């Protein structure tokens with residue numbers, strides 16, 4: 001039974017999906033005006049890991065994550081780069097896809113874009129106006145916050161406290177609002193800005209309404225899980241609730257999940273100094289193996305802050321290498337040995353025990369930090385097993401399958417697709433044959449070819465073994 005810490009109630013609750021066996025999940029995606037920074041990467045990785053675990057537990061996950069491609073920051077970037085706003089969006093959506101692919105983040109079931117949802121946004125805003133939750137003011141449309149009873153329920157703030165904060169804001173917008181707490185659903189176009197036609201004149205939607213529209217359009221009035229970074233809890237998610245629940249009269253999301261921040265280690269001089277160069281994944285990937293970054297972020301409990309430093313990254317790299325070694329130790333031992341019934345049964349039982357422990361840890365609000373310790377135990381088990389004189393096929397297969405499945409939840413795949421194992425084995429066989437025939441030129445050639453592909457050979461008494469190097 002999976003338990004989820006729900007920001008709405010500030011408690012861990014048993015996860016009960018709306019529809020048995022299915023999960024409707026919406027996660028706020030990036031505003032595509034630049035390369036994603038490590039904070040975006042953390043959120044993307046955290047929810048990808050959660051989604052993969054839900055799938056591992058047998059759920060069919062409809063995972064929707066938007067691209068915010070209509071926003072002030074995009075308009076600004078377009079002016080700076082001398083291209084149009086849609087061109088800025090296209091460029092950085094492509095960059096997002098490249099960066100997340102290097103981090104082995106699975107694409108969402110769908111990645112809706114604001115620009116494709118303008119008619120839906122207009123219909124949504126009109127419905128809010130009809131119900132008295134929104135009003136037009138000189139080409140802008142504002143949400144009438146005080147009309148929504150539950151305002152503040154997600155961030156656990158009273159509306160009067162919020163009013164005090166909001167009343168300190170100044171600007172033209174403030175004068176158009178009935179109340180300082182009201183927020184924009186539609187902004188009238190300023191000169192030189194990209195705009196869309198609407199019943200209130202040319203303009204563009206506010207950020208909050210975009211997510212309400214895309215989430216309900218793709219997943220229905222009530223969704224199971226709504227996720228995003230901690231910084232989105234207020235006002236973005238509070239406003240999403242106010243808009244969606246006012247329109248539909250239904251609960252918007254049953255479980256609200258927020259991932260923690262990324263902090264840069266203060267005592268790590270070197271990393272702090274180069275902070276300016278390293279905040280985007282695009283730059284970071286030139287310095288650090290993205291698989292290590294993925295592993296590092298995926299194995300921290302998603303709600304906890306991540307302290308990013310040279311030391312923590314190095315430690316993650318060392319741990320990942322240990323797992324890789326264990327994987328290769330047993331992969332190398334794959335044999336066709338006959339089953340040894342009693343012994344095999346005992347070993348399979350040990351594996352099943354580890355599996356129970358793994359799911360117990362991960363079911364507890366996706367506690368990846370505890371889950372990965374069980375993966376380390378499996379690695380230790382695998383190392384010991386692979387040193388036995390005889391290993392059986394059935395146990396080896398089961399152990400490797402379990403190991404691969406768990407690693408893939410954290411986004412780790414050890415098999416490189418450049419050269420599949422069979423091809424490597426074939427080349428090694430050919431090299432052995434060449435050595436037997438004293439054709440050392442060919443044997444060296446094969447060794448060099450494999451080296452170029454990142455495969456290191458090791459000749460041992462039991463035969464030639466290989467491992468993928470960094």
Ligand SMILES: [Zn+2]
Pocket residue numbers: 027028029211236
């Ligand atoms: Zn959002």
